[in-house]
Amino acid sequence: MVSHTSDEVRGSLYIVATPIGNLDDFTKRAEQTLRNVDYIAAEDTRHTRRLLNHFGIEAKLFSVHDHNEKDKAEYVASLLSEGKNLALVSDAGTPLISDPGYHLVSSLRALGHKVVPVPGSCAVVAALCASGLATDQFFFAGFVPAKSKARRDVFTSWAKQAGTVVFYESTHRIYDSIGDLQVVYGDQANLVLAREITKTFETFLSGSPSQVLQQFDEDANQMKGEFVVMLNLSLPEEDESLQEARRVLTLLLEESLPLKQAAAIAAKFTGGKKNQLYKLALEMQQD
Known part of the structure; x- marks a missing residue:
């Protein structure tokens, strides 16, 4: 006893x-x-x-x-x-x-x-305290969905989330997850990835989604292990309308709508200009 x-x-x-x-x-x-x-x-x-x-x-x-x-x-x-x-x-x-x-x-x-x-x-606490991101408020999301569309929907739902968002990801899905973050938020998200916490190859990677993906492309070993992904979504005030437009377009493009139609619908929802939203949708589709 x-x-x-x-x-x-x-x-x-x-x-x-x-x-x-x-x-x-x-x-x-x-x-x-x-x-x-x-x-x-x-x-x-x-x-x-x-x-x-x-x-x-x-x-x-x-x-x-x-x-x-x-x-x-x-x-x-x-x-x-x-x-x-x-x-x-x-x-x-x-x-x-x-x-x-x-x-x-x-x-x-x-x-x-x-x-x-x-x-x-506890991996989430160990990673967060060494991340350099805000720790006064954080939202822990556990594991995100395995399928890309469902994962993007979850990422989109975090748009208004205060503080630092934290989730777990596996070695098999980490590249695609960061890619989906880039689709939803562009390079406005500030990421820190903690890999293999407390183990021999403990590593912290940081940067925008595109910068993290570049680190993966340059060294495939950085995709091995168990990951704690942390991101700050405190976007600049002047970019909020652009981020809202990106989120709306993400959902519309996932439904395979033509670019012009998606831009027109997004314009009604966000008050943006159709030609600007069309260019944004084209960039997102190319990404």
């Missing part, structure tokens, strides 16, 4: 953050918690077993992942009711942050069980 403290309650679920790369980031409290709980609920038991073996921790493991957590909630609740202490871990970082656990924690809290955070590594 977990070492007794004055406020310990038996039958608690501990949400334990694990390293996202560098094993030295494993906190003493997290290690001690995993060493002493009765059971560990893991996103992938094989992955977690490697971590436990590294630290010499013996534990009873069972899996809780996206496809079974609703079913496992009743089982976990029964163990807590018996006075067992459990820990929830994901493959890396803080559970529930774009990882499984929401349905489990929500249902357990509704039943009155105690849920205790054991904080530690």
